[in-house]
Amino acid sequence: MDYQFLAxxxxxxxxxxxxxxxxxxxxxxxxxxxxxxxxxxxxMLVGALTGFITGQTTGSWVLGLVAGGVAGCVFALVFxxxxxxxRTDMIVVGVALILVALGTTQTIGSSYVAVEAVAKIPxxxxxxxxxLPFIGTALFQQxxxxxxxxxxxxxxxxxxxxxxxxxxxRAIGENPNAADTxxxxxxxxxxxxxxxxxxxxxxxxxxxxxxxxDSWAGNVTAGQGWIAFxxxxxAGWQPLWILIGAYFFGALSVLGDVGQVMGWGIxxxxxxxxxxxxxxxxxMLRAWSQKRRGAVSWPAALGLPFYRS
Amino acid sequence: xLRSSVDSVVVVPGASRRSLWPWRIERRPDPxxxxxxxxxxxxxxxxxSLVVAPLFTSTPPAEFYSAVWSGTFGSTLGMSNVLTIAMxxxxxxxxxSIPYRLGLxxxxxxxxxxxxxxxxxxxxxxxxxxxxxxxIPCMMLAGMIGxxxxxxxxxxxxxVLGVSEVITTFLLNFVAVAWVAYWCTGPWYPKSxxxxxxxxPLPAQGELGKLDIxxxxxxxxxxxxxxxxxxxxxxxxxxxxxxxxxxxxxxxRAGRYAGMNVRRLLVTSMLLGGLLAxxxxxxxxxGTSGQLSTGLTNNTGFNGLVIAVLAGSNxxxxxxxxxxxxxxxxxxxxxxxVGVDSDLVFAIIGITLIFGxxxxxYARLRLVRTKSSRVPPESTTxxxxxxxxxxx
Numbered sequence: 001m002d003y004q005f006l007a008x009x010x011x012x013x014x015x016x017x018x019x020x021x022x023x024x025x026x027x028x029x030x031x032x033x034x035x036x037x038x039x040x041x042x043x044m045l046v047g048a049l050t051g052f053i054t055g056q057t058t059g060s061w062v063l064g065l066v067a068g069g070v071a072g073c074v075f076a077l078v079f080x081x082x083x084x085x086x087r088t089d090m091i092v093v094g095v096a097l098i099l100v101a102l103g104t105t106q107t108i109g110s111s112y113v114a115v116e117a118v119a120k121i122p123x124x125x126x127x128x129x130x131x132l133p134f135i136g137t138a139l140f141q142q143x144x145x146x147x148x149x150x151x152x153x154x155x156x157x158x159x160x161x162x163x164x165x166x167x168x169x170r171a172i173g174e175n176p177n178a179a180d181t182x183x184x185x186x187x188x189x190x191x192x193x194x195x196x197x198x199x200x201x202x203x204x205x206x207x208x209x210x211x212x213x214d215s216w217a218g219n220v221t222a223g224q225g226w227i228a229f230x231x232x233x234x235a236g237w238q239p240l241w242i243l244i245g246a247y248f249f250g251a252l253s254v255l256g257d258v259g260q261v262m263g264w265g266i267x268x269x270x271x272x273x274x275x276x277x278x279x280x281x282x283x284m285l286r287a288w289s290q291k292r293r294g295a296v297s298w299p300a301a302l303g304l305p306f307y308r309s
Numbered sequence: 310x311l312r313s314s315v316d317s318v319v320v321v322p323g324a325s326r327r328s329l330w331p332w333r334i335e336r337r338p339d340p341x342x343x344x345x346x347x348x349x350x351x352x353x354x355x356x357x358s359l360v361v362a363p364l365f366t367s368t369p370p371a372e373f374y375s376a377v378w379s380g381t382f383g384s385t386l387g388m389s390n391v392l393t394i395a396m397x398x399x400x401x402x403x404x405x406s407i408p409y410r411l412g413l414x415x416x417x418x419x420x421x422x423x424x425x426x427x428x429x430x431x432x433x434x435x436x437x438x439x440x441x442x443x444x445i446p447c448m449m450l451a452g453m454i455g456x457x458x459x460x461x462x463x464x465x466x467x468x469v470l471g472v473s474e475v476i477t478t479f480l481l482n483f484v485a486v487a488w489v490a491y492w493c494t495g496p497w498y499p500k501s502x503x504x505x506x507x508x509x510p511l512p513a514q515g516e517l518g519k520l521d522i523x524x525x526x527x528x529x530x531x532x533x534x535x536x537x538x539x540x541x542x543x544x545x546x547x548x549x550x551x552x553x554x555x556x557x558x559x560x561x562r563a564g565r566y567a568g569m570n571v572r573r574l575l576v577t578s579m580l581l582g583g584l585l586a587x588x589x590x591x592x593x594x595x596g597t598s599g600q601l602s603t604g605l606t607n608n609t610g611f612n613g614l615v616i617a618v619l620a621g622s623n624x625x626x627x628x629x630x631x632x633x634x635x636x637x638x639x640x641x642x643x644x645x646x647v648g649v650d651s652d653l654v655f656a657i658i659g660i661t662l663i664f665g666x667x668x669x670x671y672a673r674l675r676l677v678r679t680k681s682s683r684v685p686p687e688s689t690t691x692x693x694x695x696x697x698x699x700x701x
Contacts, residue, residue: 086666088670096666097663099662100656103655107656218652272483273487277484
């Protein structure tokens with residue numbers, strides 16, 4: 001394998017994991033305040049279709065991403081309204097909203113199937129760095145979205161662990177009653193971060209249709225929302241591990257292409273399943289190691305409805 | 310002027326926030342008739358979405374509804390379709406419902422159905438000369454085993470390692486689809502290919518016979534599918550195993566104190582879920598197309614999950630809801646004729662579930678007006694206002 005090919009493979013892996021990285025980072029924020037948005041797949045689908053249609057009509061990928069983010073935010077807030085405010089079961093509502101997203105996007109998007117995106121997200125080479133041998137090709141010839149997505153986990157880590165507001169967020173997720181007593185608006189912030197997570201996932205979805213596959217198809221996300229959801233678990237609710245988890249997924253995704261180029265003679269389906277099998281295996285390994293160390297790392301109030309007591 | 314108005318807010322802590330929203334949601338002390346509210350809300354949601362659905366399409370409402378009618382009650386073909394769709398849906402509902410009794414989520418029903426159908430197909434191809442009375446039971450058994458095997462890893466991960474079964478069961482769906490796709494395009498590639506990813510058809514004696522009830526034609530697998538909810542309904546009421554599951558579903562700890570092996574019951578309920586899903590996929594394949602394909606399940610698993618949630622812990626409700634949703638799915642399927650994407654019906658099913666959640670929330674919660682925000686609470690009150698009328 002020559003170096004140029006390896007560098008391009010790494011570049012593809014990083015690019016392809018952008019959507020998942022965005023969605024998982026947003027989901028981390030949501031889970032840190034004690035809510036899990038299991039409708040992530042649906043949010044991404046809504047963002048993907050809205051972003052694609054906006055890109056087609058306006059011809060601008062920036063507007064497409066913005067529209068995807070807004071649509072994702074609105075859809076996630078529907079989830080937030082039903083679960084956070086009305087205290088219903090998050091899994092039930094998540095499943096329902098995934099079905100709603102699946103049905104409506106396939107119906108509305110049926111006239112956009114197999115149309116090529118006019119507003120593809122262009123690569124933005126970073127001057128200087130992109131001309132470095134190997135590293136330049138592998139890391140610094142991505143889209144702006146990919147760069148921003150790679151920086152976001154660091155910003156989230158700073159927010160969560162170095163600011164007063166981050167402390168409040170963690171308090172909401174760990175002990176909402178104590179946070180409430182301290183004057184923190186538990187329900188308000190939970191809704192706010194469900195919306196923020198929706199923006200992230202919506203932009204991620206729009207990135208799939210405008211930056212990765214460059215077209216719309218029914219169920220185009222193909223489980224990426226679920227994988228993002230799993231990555232948060234795998235990451236042990238640590239922002240920087242989310243980065244690693246997402247790139248690990250990207251690496252698994254491109255392995256199929258590598259295999260075909262190298263002629264390993266393994267059926268393509270074996271590579272298709274790698275991200276899914278890999279995610280399940282890694283989740284189990286992670287849980288096993290956590291169990292051995294006796295460390296429980298999820299926010300203590302994750303998934304529990306909040307009632308003032 | 311400005312300062313004084315700010316000061317008057319600051320004097321009363323929290324008052325500024327409450328004045329924006331002078332209501333509070335809290336639990337009803339004695340929630341009752343939750344199931345009734347839930348089902349009424351579901352029916353309301355059904356009605357609303359059926360009225361709104363044509364607006365999402367460019368089809369005139371009259372054509373829309375006449376297509377739905379002829380796809381369901383309006384024709385014998387429609388009724389055949391309804392019952393054929395109901396066959397796997399009832400089993401999917403049970404496959405989700407039984408683990409759900411213990412608070413476990415089987416989101417991987419589609420994958421288990423495919424793997425059950427795959428295993429059954431493998432058995433059929435291994436004994437192509439066997440007579441039907443031998444082949445059919447063997448295939449059904451294989452289907453059950455295949456489905457149950459497909460849920461073993463998530464079960465292990467959940468029970469032993471504590472990994473959420475919601476994610477693992479769902480992700481394995483993709484693996485099952487890829488596995489079936491590999492066999493359909495590779496070893497079992499059909500001699501005469503006819504669109505879609507399909508395997509070589511089953512031997513003719515491996516297909517289920519058809520019943521003909523006054524023109525409504527459906528495979529006799531529907532009889533098993535309709536009987537099974539009654540079997541489980543009875544099992545949960547009249548057997549020790551059913552009693553233990555019901556009891557633990559209400560309260561894990563109480564069951565453990567009573568000497569029940571909670572872990573064993575969790576495992577059996579999960580495996581039973583996979584087994585029923587595998588069986589559903591198998592009889593659906595044997596009763597309809599007679600060949601394995603990746604499109605065999607078409608979201609049946611998610612729909613089954615919706616049914617299980619709405620039915621609560623009642624297998625007869627699973628049966629009733631599965632029949633209702635089959636009507637919906639058959640009606641939605643017939644919309645293809647008038648140029649509407651039949652996936653619209655998934656949205657309707659999702660919306661009914663959301664309405665069900667609303668109904669349940671209404672039964673459980675109430676909106677309470679907080680102390681009037683216009684008049685500041687007396688500053689002598691030591692307790693926070695919300696502790697006065699709080700209920701646990």
